[in-house]
Amino acid sequence: MRVAIAGAGAVGRSIARELIDNGHEVLLIDKDAESIKPERVPNAEWLLADSCELSSLEEARLQHCDVVIAATGDDKANLVTSLLAKTEFGVPRTVGRVNHPNNEWLFTEAWGVDVNVSTPRIMSALVEEAVTVGDLVRLFTFRQGNANLVEMTLPDDSPYVGKPTGLVPWPENCALVTILRDGQVYVPDAEQPIEAGDELLFVVSADIEEELERMLAPTAHPGHA
Structure with missing residues (x-):
C-alpha cells in the first residue's frame, strides 16, 4: 500500500515509521524545509511542498x-x-x-475526510474506558456506514452475566467484535459466555447505543424507558 502523509512533524514521522515497519510505502510531504x-x-x-497546492499534489503523484x-x-x-x-x-x-476539538464537526465526507482522528477525544475515551463500568x-x-466502535465493562449485576453470546438478544446493527478478559483477547462464538468485568467491544450504529447500554446494564441506567 502506498501512503502519503501531509505533515512531517513528530506525528507524521511516527505514523510513517509504523507504516514502513508494516511493509507499506510512505511519502512524507511538508512545506517547511526545517521539517x-x-x-x-x-x-x-x-x-518539500505545500500539500494545499494542487501542483504540489500532482508532483507527489497522489493519484497513485x-x-x-x-x-x-x-x-x-x-x-x-x-x-x-x-x-x-x-x-x-x-x-x-x-x-482543535471545536473543528471536529468539519472533518466529514463533505470535506473529503473518510476518518477523522481527534487526539483530545481519543484520550478522553481511553480515560473513560479505564474507569467506567456499565x-x-x-x-x-x-x-462510512454511520457506525461506532464502543466499549463496555460488564457490571456484576448485568442480566447476561454467564450467558453464552449466542443466547444474548443483541439489537440489530450491533456486532460483538471482541471480549477482553484477564489480559486475554477472545473472539466470541455462540458458546462463549460473557462474564462480569469483561470488556466488550462492539461495532454498533449510533442510534442503537442507548438500547445496547440499557440492555446490558439496566441497573446503571434506571432513567431510560
Missing part, C-alpha cells in the same frame, strides 16, 4: 496513493489536503488529524 529530515525516517520518500493522511498541526491545511486528495485525485481513503464508551467513529 524535511530524511535521516529521521530513511526508508520514506520526502517532498491508496491512502492520504493529513497530519499537519493546522486544521485548515488538513481539510484542504483531504478535499483535494479525494476530489482531484480520487484517493480511496483519507484520514484527517483534528488538532456505560458505553465511544472509542472511534467510522464515517
Whole structure:
C-alpha cells in the first residue's frame, strides 16, 4: 500500500515509521524545509511542498496513493489536503488529524475526510474506558456506514452475566467484535459466555447505543424507558 502523509512533524514521522515497519510505502510531504529530515525516517520518500497546492499534489503523484493522511498541526491545511486528495485525485481513503476539538464537526465526507482522528477525544475515551463500568464508551467513529466502535465493562449485576453470546438478544446493527478478559483477547462464538468485568467491544450504529447500554446494564441506567 502506498501512503502519503501531509505533515512531517513528530506525528507524521511516527505514523510513517509504523507504516514502513508494516511493509507499506510512505511519502512524507511538508512545506517547511526545517521539517524535511530524511535521516529521521530513511526508508520514506520526502517532498518539500505545500500539500494545499494542487501542483504540489500532482508532483507527489497522489493519484497513485491508496491512502492520504493529513497530519499537519493546522486544521485548515488538513481539510484542504483531504478535499483535494479525494476530489482531484480520487484517493480511496483519507484520514484527517483534528488538532482543535471545536473543528471536529468539519472533518466529514463533505470535506473529503473518510476518518477523522481527534487526539483530545481519543484520550478522553481511553480515560473513560479505564474507569467506567456499565456505560458505553465511544472509542472511534467510522464515517462510512454511520457506525461506532464502543466499549463496555460488564457490571456484576448485568442480566447476561454467564450467558453464552449466542443466547444474548443483541439489537440489530450491533456486532460483538471482541471480549477482553484477564489480559486475554477472545473472539466470541455462540458458546462463549460473557462474564462480569469483561470488556466488550462492539461495532454498533449510533442510534442503537442507548438500547445496547440499557440492555446490558439496566441497573446503571434506571432513567431510560
